[in-house]
Structure formats: structure tokens, C-alpha cells
Amino acid sequence: xxxxxxxxxxxxxxxxxxxxxxxxxxxxxxxxxxxxxxxxxxxxxxxxxxxxxxxxxxxxxxxxxxxxxxxxxxxxxxxxxxxxxxxxxxxxxxxxxxxxxxxxxxxxxxxxx
Amino acid sequence: xxxxxxxxxxxxxxxxxxxxxxxxxxxxxxxxxxxxxxxxxxxxxxxxxxxxxxxxxxxxxxxxxxxxxxxxxxxxxxxxxxxxxxxxxxxxxxxxxxxxxxxxxxxxx
Numbered sequence: 030x031x032x033x034x035x036x037x038x039x040x041x042x043x044x045x046x047x048x049x050x051x052x053x054x055x056x057x058x059x060x061x062x063x064x065x066x067x068x069x070x071x072x073x074x075x076x077x078x079x080x081x082x083x084x085x086x087x088x089x090x091x092x093x094x095x096x097x098x099x100x101x102x103x104x105x106x107x108x109x110x111x112x113x114x115x116x117x118x119x120x121x122x123x124x125x126x127x128x129x130x131x132x133x134x135x136x137x138x139x140x141x142x
Numbered sequence: 143x144x145x146x147x148x149x150x151x152x153x154x155x156x157x158x159x160x161x162x163x164x165x166x167x168x169x170x171x172x173x174x175x176x177x178x179x180x181x182x183x184x185x186x187x188x189x190x191x192x193x194x195x196x197x198x199x200x201x202x203x204x205x206x207x208x209x210x211x212x213x214x215x216x217x218x219x220x221x222x223x224x225x226x227x228x229x230x231x232x233x234x235x236x237x238x239x240x241x242x243x244x245x246x247x248x249x250x251x
Contacts, residue, residue, distance in 0.1 A: 062239070064241075069243060070243065071146075071230070071241045071242055071243035071244060072186070072230065072232075072241035073241070074238055074239055074240070077237060077238065077239075079237060085237065087238055088238070088240070119185055119186070126234070126237045127174070127234070128174045128191055128193055128234075130188040130191075131176075131186075131188065131239070133185035133186050133187070134185060135184075135185055136185055
């Protein structure tokens with residue numbers, strides 16, 4: 030089944046404790062992206078990747094890191110999480126950037142206390 | 143700052159009616175425009191996209207784009223209770239995507 034998977038689905042952590050949210054797609058997509066969704070602010074792009082080893086900042090990259098060592102995986106790293114990073118996070122992938130559907134993962138609800 | 147604006151709603155329509163959802167965007171260089179549907183607690187799913195001025199129809203859905211007015215709309219004909227969801231407008235500018243905050247639609251049986 031074609032899909033985007035994210036792990037974990039739910040995470041409660043404390044300020045400053047490094048964490049990684051994994052994202053994997055099995056559709057051989059080139060373009061991958063991370064979004065956060067907050068009430069009243071909508072979906073905002075954190076980072077995106079055009080292809081392996083090519084990543085770039087989105088609208089809200091502060092406090093996040095990403096890497097794209099393999100085509101299928103695009104982990105999101107929070108080196109020192111803070112409470113303002115409490116949010117619902119979505120990973121998405123598409124065949125390429127352009128007029129293509131983005132397929133979203135199921136979401137990761139992160140709470141930082 | 144590139145902005146995408148939608149009325150948050152809630153928008154309520156009776157079953158069988160036409161639901162009209164609107165979106166404006168600030169960046170004249172935006173290239174393509176997407177409508178996603180998001181059910182409560184779920185991830186967004188693409189309904190359709192449009193990149194040329196005019197109308198694009200897909201089943202009960204019609205997207206309309208007016209680049210001069212920087213306006214995109216989605217019409218849902220013969221609305222069904224299963225259409226009750228939040229509708230997200232998204233805009234692609236270069237390699238980035240910008241989303242509106244969504245319009246909540248309720249279709250009343």
C-alpha cells in the first residue's frame with residue numbers, strides 16, 4: 030500500500046530533551062516536506078527536500094533540523110524542544126514539486142512541557 | 143510574507159445545496175493552487191488542483207481561479223453530509239507551499 034508513515038504518533042516530552050520524528054514513504058517520491066499545524070495558524074511548512082541530500086528551509090524552520098540521506102526517509106529533529114513547539118506535525122511527500130498531490134502522513138502530536 | 147486567507151466559517155449548507163469556499167492569496171508569483179479536505183483528527187487529502195485561469199471540474203467539485211484578482215474558489219455541488227470537513231486552500235510559490243487556515247463546512251441532512 031502506498032503510504033507515508035510517521036513515528037511516533039504521540040509524544041510527550043520535556044523541554045530540552047532531543048527528539049526525532051521519523052517519516053518514511055514507499056512511493057519513490059522526490060519531494061518531501063514537514064509541516065506543523067496549529068489552531069488559527071493553519072499548516073505551515075517547516076522544511077522541505079527536493080531530493081536526496083537537498084533540503085531547504087520553509088516558513089518556520091527555527092528550532093528544527095532535517096536530513097535526507099535516503100530517498101524514502103526524511104526525519105525531523107528537535108535538538109532542544111521548547112513548549113512553543115507543541116503542535117501537530119505532518120510529513121508529506123509528492124512525486125516532485127509542482128502540480129502533484131502531496132500525500133500526508135497520519136500526523137504526530139507533540140507536547141513539550 | 144506570503145499569505146493565504148480563507149474564511150474560517152463555520153459554513154453550514156443543507157444537503158443537496160451548493161457549498162462555496164473562497165481563498166485569496168498575496169503572492170502574484172504563485173503558480174499552482176490546491177484544495178485539500180481534512181476530516182477531524184485526520185490528515186489532509188487532495189481534492190483537486192488548478193493552475194490556469196478559469197474553471198476546472200472534477201465530479202461534484204469545481205475549482206475556479208482568477209489570477210488577476212488573486213482568488214481561488216471551490217464549489218461543491220449536491221453537498222452530502224460526508225462533505226462535512228475543513229477545507230484547506232494551498233498555494234505553491236516556487237518550491238514552497240502555503241496553506242490557509244481552512245474553512246469548516248457542515249452539511250446538514
